[in-house]
Structures are given as C-alpha cells and as structure tokens.
Amino acid sequence: MPSPDHVLTLAFDGPADDTDDLARSLAEWLNDDEELSGAARLRMVPPAPGEQGGLADAAEVLGVVGPVAEALVSCVGVWLVQRARSRRVSLRVSRPDGTRVELSAGSPEDAAAVEAQLRRFLDPGPGGQG
Secondary structure, three states, X not given: OOOHHHEEEEEEOOOHXXXXXXXXXXXXXXXXXXXXXXXXXXXXXXXXXXXXXXXXXXXXXXXXXXXXXXXXXXXXXXXXXXXXXOOOEEEEEEOOOOOXXXXXXXXXXXXXXXXXXXXXXXXXXXXXXX
C-alpha cells in the first residue's frame, strides 16, 4: 500500500453534481491507464440532510512519485483537453505536504498550459515537491 505521504488530491469546484461527475470521470480515466491502473480513488463528501449517499468532490491518486508522476501529468492533460472543449474545468491539486495549486482550463490550449503547470508543481527539483 502506498504511503499516505504520496497521495495527490485533485479537487473540483462547482455544484456538487458537477464535481461528482468530474471526479468520477477523472478517477475512471486514470485507473484505465496501464501505468496508473488502480491508483485513483474517490474522495467522498458525506450526504447533505435528506440526501441518499454521498458525492465525490475529488480524485485521489496514490503513489505519485517518479515515473508515476509523469504518467499522471500526461493522463490528466489528455483528460482535460477532452473536457475543456465544451466547458471550463477548475481544479485544485494538493500535495501531501498541503501545498496546492489552482488550475483552470476552458480550451484545449488552456489544457496544455495546465499540463505544464502540473508538471512543474510535481517536479521534485528546487521549488518543486523536493
């Protein structure tokens, strides 16, 4: 089991139904990738009073170190390009140490820039996760 200090959280902003759809879509996309298979899980929010079951507000990815980090960045980039064709997607990416970055893409071009930002955020070099 990966150490909890290697869990990356990708949380979404917006109405609960939208964040649930995005989190589920991203977790499924990541788990379908050969290098990331089984690494993503959903972070669930408790149901509001009178609601049945909870909704997801984030995808959590376990073991985001080394080659897995690069696979994650590429996978998230492709996923964002597809979503950003029809809507703006805003997310917060949090490292285990609490450091986070807010990213947003409203077009495939934006998604490419977000992929580069995410790569820098996960870089273990100076100013990165190191």
